[in-house]
Amino acid sequence: MTGHIDPNSPLIPAQEMVLPTLQGDGKRRWINPALSTGKYWKRRRLLAYGLIAFFVTLPHLRYAGKPLVLLDIVSREFTFFGHTFYPTDSGLLLLLMLTVFFSIMFLTAVGGRLWCGWGCPQTVYLEFLFRPIDRLFSGTIGKGGKPRGTLNAALRVGRFVVYLACCMFLAHTFLSYFVGTDRLAQWMRLSPWQHPSAFGVMAGATIGLMYNFMFFREQLCMVACPYGRFQSVMLDRKSLIVTYDIHRGEPRHKGKATGPSAGDCIDCGHCTAVCPTGIDIRNGLQMECIHCTQCIDACDAIMHRIDKPAGLIRYSSQDALEGKKHSWVRPRTLIYPLLVLVTSTLFLALLTTKFAFDARVLSSPGAPYAINSARMLQNNFRVRLRNRTDKTETYAIRMLGPASASVQWSDEAPTLKPNESKLVPIMITAPVGMTAANHGKIEAEVQITDQTGNERKISVMLLGPG
Ligand code: SF4
Numbered sequence: 310m311t312g313h314i315d316p317n318s319p320l321i322p323a324q325e326m327v328l329p330t331l332q333g334d335g336k337r338r339w340i341n342p343a344l345s346t347g348k349y350w351k352r353r354r355l356l357a358y359g360l361i362a363f364f365v366t367l368p369h370l371r372y373a374g375k376p377l378v379l380l381d382i383v384s385r386e387f388t389f390f391g392h393t394f395y396p397t398d399s400g401l402l403l404l405l406m407l408t409v410f411f412s413i414m415f416l417t418a419v420g421g422r423l424w425c426g427w428g429c430p431q432t433v434y435l436e437f438l439f440r441p442i443d444r445l446f447s448g449t450i451g452k453g454g455k456p457r458g459t460l461n462a463a464l465r466v467g468r469f470v471v472y473l474a475c476c477m478f479l480a481h482t483f484l485s486y487f488v489g490t491d492r493l494a495q496w497m498r499l500s501p502w503q504h505p506s507a508f509g510v511m512a513g514a515t516i517g518l519m520y521n522f523m524f525f526r527e528q529l530c531m532v533a534c535p536y537g538r539f540q541s542v543m544l545d546r547k548s549l550i551v552t553y554d555i556h557r558g559e560p561r562h563k564g565k566a567t568g569p570s571a572g573d574c575i576d577c578g579h580c581t582a583v584c585p586t587g588i589d590i591r592n593g594l595q596m597e598c599i600h601c602t603q604c605i606d607a608c609d610a611i612m613h614r615i616d617k618p619a620g621l622i623r624y625s626s627q628d629a630l631e632g633k634k635h636s637w638v639r640p641r642t643l644i645y646p647l648l649v650l651v652t653s654t655l656f657l658a659l660l661t662t663k664f665a666f667d668a669r670v671l672s673s674p675g676a677p678y679a680i681n682s683a684r685m686l687q688n689n690f691r692v693r694l695r696n697r698t699d700k701t702e703t704y705a706i707r708m709l710g711p712a713s714a715s716v717q718w719s720d721e722a723p724t725l726k727p728n729e730s731k732l733v734p735i736m737i738t739a740p741v742g743m744t745a746a747n748h749g750k751i752e753a754e755v756q757i758t759d760q761t762g763n764e765r766k767i768s769v770m771l772l773g774p775g
C-alpha cells in the first residue's frame with residue numbers, strides 16, 4: 310500500500326505498509342467497507358441496538374430513590390446502583406477499577422478482541438448508526454462500499470444535519486451521566502448563558518463526536534486506542550481470534566478452485582472489501598483487526614456460493630490452526646479470574662461494611678493539648694462524620710483505651726440527616742502523667758456507633774507533657 314507518489318515530489322515513498330488507511334504519500338485512504346449481512350452481523354446488530362438502548366436508558370433509571378448511575382464530579386459524589394461513593398472511598402474505587410481491569414485482561418486472554426468487535430461504543434455507533442446513515446444518503450443501502458457517485462450539496466447537508474442531531478443527542482445523554490436527567494431537562498429549557506460550563510461540555514462532546522464519526526473513524530482504533538496496542542501482551546497462541554485458515558485456503562486461485570492441490574480461497578477479495586479497517590485477514594493476525602467478524606460473514610457467503618464448507622475465515626486460535634490441542638486452562642486464564650475474585654470479594658466485603666457511616670478524625674487547630682483546672686490532660690479533635698444511609702442517625706462515642714481516659718462529644722450527640730456530612734468536635738480527657746513515660750504521646754482508641762449498631766473504631770494520638 311505504498312500508493313502513487315509524484316516523481317517530482319520530495320517525499321520518499323514508504324517501502325512497506327505503514328497503516329492500511331495511509332497512502333504512500335501520507336494521504337488518507339478512505340475506507341468505504343461493503344456490508345455483509347451474515348449470521349455474525351445479525352447477532353452483532355442485535356447486541357449493538359441493545360447496548361445503545363442501555364446507554365440511553367441508564368441515566369433515567371432509579372434504584373432506592375437514587376439514580377442508578379450518576380457521576381457528579383462537581384459535588385464529588387459517584388452513585389452506582391444505589392450506593393454513593395465519595396472521594397474518601399478511593400480504596401473502594403481502586404478495587405472496583407482493578408476488578409474491571411483484570412476482567413478485561415481475562416476476557417482478552419480467552420476471547421481476544423471480543424470487546425472491540427462486539428461491545429466497544431466506537432464500533433457499535435460507527436457500524437450500526439453512522440454507516441447506515443452514510444448508506445442511506447449515498448444510496449448503497451444493504452451493500453455498503455463506495456457511494457454511488459459524489460453526493461450533491463443537498464444530500465451532504467442532509468447527512469450533516471442527521472449526524473449533528475445524533476451527535477447532539479449522544480452528547481446530551483453523555484452529559485446526563487454527570488448531572489442527572491432532571492437537571493439536564495431543566496437546563497435544556499434555559500438559555501445556555503445560565504449554565505455555560507455544562508453547555509460547553511455538551512458542545513465540546515458534540516464537536517468531538519462529529520469529528521470522530523465523520524472524519525477520524527477507524528483511525529481511533531488504529532492510532533488512538535491503547536487497548537489495540539496492548540493486544541500482543543494480552544493474547545497468547547490459544548486466545549480466540551478471527552483468523553484465516555491458511556492450510557485450507559492456500560494456494561489461492563482466482564476463480565473457482567480446481568484440482569486436489571488447490572486451496573479453497575478463490576481470491577475474490579470480499580473479505581478485504583468488507584473490512585472496516587482496510588486490512589487483508591489473509592496476511593495473519595494484525596494489530597488493526599478489531600475482530601468485527603465481517604470477513605467471516607463475507608467469506609462464508611462465498612463458500613456457500615461455491616459449495617465449500619463455511620469457516621475458511623472463522624473464530625479459532627493460532628494453536629488450533631496448527632492442529633494443536635486447544636485448552637482453556639493455562640496460567641493466564643487461571644490467574645486473571647483469581648485476581649478478579651480477590652478484588653471483587655474485597656470490594657463487596659468493604660462495600661457491605663462501609664455503607665453505614667464514615668468517621669475520620671482530624672486534629673483541631675490551636676494548642677496540641679491543654680491541662681484543665683482538675684489537672685487533667687485535654688486533647689481536642691474533630692471527627693468528619695458522614696451518614697451514608699437514607700435515614701437520620703444519631704451517633705454515640707465511647708473510649709476503648711487506655712482505660713483511664715474518657716471521651717465525649719464537645720456538644721450534644723450529633724444527629725445527621727441522610728447523606729449529610731458534619732465536622733463534629735470531640736474531647737479526650739486523660740490523667741496528666743499518662744504521656745510522661747512515653748515521650749509526650751500515647752495512642753488511644755475510640756469507638757463510634759450509630760443507632761443500628763454499626764461501628765467504627767478510630768485510633769488517635771494523645772499528646773501531653775513528656
Ligand atoms: S472472502 Fe474468502 S475466498 Fe474470498 S478472498 Fe477472502 S478468504 Fe478468499
Ligand code: SF4
Pocket residue numbers: 551580583584585586587588589590597598599600601602603604605
Ligand atoms: S480483518 Fe475481519 S475481523 Fe478484522 S477488522 Fe477486518 S473484517 Fe473485521
